[in-house]
Amino acid sequence: MGEYIMAIDQGTTSSRAILFNKKGEIVHTAQKEFQQYFPKPGWVEHNANEIWGSVLSVIAAVLTESGIQPTEIDGIGITNQRETTVVWNKKTGRPIYNAIVWQSRQTQKIVDKLKEEDLEKWFQQKTGLRLDPYFSGTKVKWILENVEGAEDLAKQGDLLFGTIDSWLIWKLSGEKMHVTDYSNASRTLLFNIHDLKWDEEICEKLNIPLTMLPKVSSSSEVYTKTDPSVFYGAAVPIAGAAGDQQAALFGQCCFDKGMAKNTYGTGCFMLLNTGDTAVTSENGLLTTIAWGLDGRVTYALEGSVFVAGSAIQWLRDGLRMVKNAADSESYAKKVDSTDGVYVVPAFVGLGTPYWDSDARGAIFGLTRGTSKEHFIRATLESLAYQTKDVLDAMEQDADMKVETLRVDGGAVNNEFLMQFQSDLLQLEVELAKLNESTALGAAYLAGLATGFWSDVNKIEKMRSSKKTYTPEMEEAKRVELYNGWQKAVAATRLFK
Ligand SMILES: Nc1ncnc2c1ncn2[C@@H]1O[C@H](COP(=O)(O)OP(=O)(O)O)[C@@H](O)[C@H]1O
């Protein structure tokens, strides 16, 4: 048995390889950014071969820099930016178009047409998702319709579709294994989350041949081994895969129904474990598969805030109010309140629970006395308000009360924000000792499959928290502040 598990975290802007030891500690990390392509307004694409190149280079870097041999690795877990769509020719091994990224809006027309046909509910019932360009299904359709000859190749069975996990496993296995896991499949708009099968009716509706689709497996099993010619002479089991947000839920050890995590990165993604039940949302949440493990799947509700940490980047780069994101904290603490100022950072519309793509950012409550500090504080508070909107929707849909919110991501280092979050939610907000929940989740899934870790109880025992924030704010104050936010959102949505 090897001494380490390697997690490959293939994100939207960079790829990382992280080595973990038996105690679940990070031994070494390597990271590489890659190019973003914006061919037209609203379109976002990646070159799938560049992604593969970045993954190869971080694998090489993490091994060389740590001095760890490939043969010392017990298994590999993959976690990935979700929904991003690659279509490749299985004979040539080459993608037939750039990877269309989850953020890309280029399939809006296809989506509008499906909405006109009144199919929103039909899709939601089968897939748990909304009709939105976010998900893979319409991206596959777009590629087939827009790349010359693609439809014919697809009909002949020459084309394969995969989310990034599939693409990487296919490449790592020496172009052999075409597989994905339940969590990634559940983001495609093609997968029936109740039957746990590709949905033939949907595929027919979107004109996507079933032969293009990967085999769907659990999130923790040995899918294949690395091709030694690719992985520096070693055949290492590829033993785990999950979409990055689901992997973070696993890495945060939210194994039981009612447990939730929120990741504060560019945006915020909150997931609530709903156990064996696929809860249908009435409040704009997505129903998704958290993971497949030990012969059963666990479901989750998911809510997304589009602009969170990126609002702080806007303070830094757009408004030049702070030198770096961390400085926002000291500015916010210089004042006792925002003095009635609210920033609604709806720069790209509003996500859960509003799903209002036409809304745009707004600021309310300015007076002659408003200072930069008030403004920065209000921007930080907007992350917490948006998170409360999502959590309230979740608790209502799932008819359960979350007891502790486990948090991770770049912005959790902001103590002001975390305390305000706890005050606003009236909940304990708990930071894990290791902030790398996503990579850790992928490592756990792989390590459980190879026997590196015996079971989830063992994993749970390794978890410790770095800090827990408890609510301190008076109830009347909390209600007053949140009422103000709700009015600000309502007013924002009127301005179109
Ligand atoms: N101390 C901080 N206070 C507020 N926001 C922060 C802080 N540190 C980082 N951020 C924000 O967190 C984001 C980076 O977090 P990260 O988890 O690395 O994001 P992603 O994985 O989405 O790239 C950035 O948008 C940044 O503005």
Ligand SMILES: O=P(O)(O)OC[C@H](O)CO
């Ligand atoms: O790569 P990230 O961390 O921006 O995550 C992207 C999400 O998976 C999109 O659904």
